[in-house]
Amino acid sequence: MTLLIGIKCTDGLVIAADGATTFGDSLGNRTIRQPSRKLAIVNDRMIVAVTGSVGLQQRFVGELGSIQPGAGAKRHQIMELLAGAIRKPMRDEYQTCEAFKGALGNSSIQGMITGTMVGIMVQGDPTLIQFDHQGSPECASENLRFISLGSGQPLADPFLAFLRRIFWRDKPPSLNDGVFAATWTLHHAIEMNPGGVDHPVQVMTLQATTGGGCEIHELAEADLQEHLQAIDVAELRLATFRDTITTGDDSSSGAEIPTP
Secondary structure, eight states, X not given: OOOEEEEEETTEEEEEEOOEEEEEOTTSOEEEEEEOOOEEEETTTEEEEEESOHHHHHHHHHHHHHOOOOTTOOXXXXXXXXXXXXXXXXXXXXXXXXXXXXXXXXXXXXXXXXEEEEEEEETTEEEEEEEOXXXXXXXXXXXXXXXXXXXXXXXXXXXXXXHHHHHSSSSOOOHHHHHHHHHHHHHHHHHHOSSSOOSOOEEEEEEEOTTSOEEEEEOOHHHHHHHHHHHHHHHHHHHHHHHHHHHOOGGGGOSOOOOO
């Protein structure tokens, strides 16, 4: 059970994930839930996040770490390179699933249901790419700036659309706004999900540097706490906005919005 969130911003991109991994047996029965890290930094040049099998995630990270795109590679070329690296272990798994399908039925394919999110610099542009369970790539764009993957997606997509309508109606989000939106969406999904999406939250950013390189930064707990405090204030303002309309007094929230 997983929720991954990616947001393309004006000055970089944000990738965030919940921190719960569900254990289970070979027949698909769930046993326990444990905290885990779902975001990986590969060769100091890309952020990788994977839903589904932890084993597939480990293999995807290994394969992605072995590719060496040229400095002048274009976006479609990068997409094909990454897709090829992801499909390599997937082909092996699909062949194995077919061999055991007669004995295990459709349960043999459950471990193959996966989604992958990659943040990488392409010709000086922070690029966010998602891959479906077949390894087919799709880039976030100017019009479609956010991506969510995993079991928490039915909760995350409507909430991200709501935040976009409120905060990004006329312009794309800044990196700080993207971190706030990703953190709030994860917080919302964890609060509403009946199980499987949980703390600890992990958030990373990717920004361009001088010379066409990139800088990847993982937010510390103190940074996340600042955004959680801002979320509390925002929710309090929403809870009291009708009082503000009635009285005309904007001080009903009783709290000052902190500067992230």
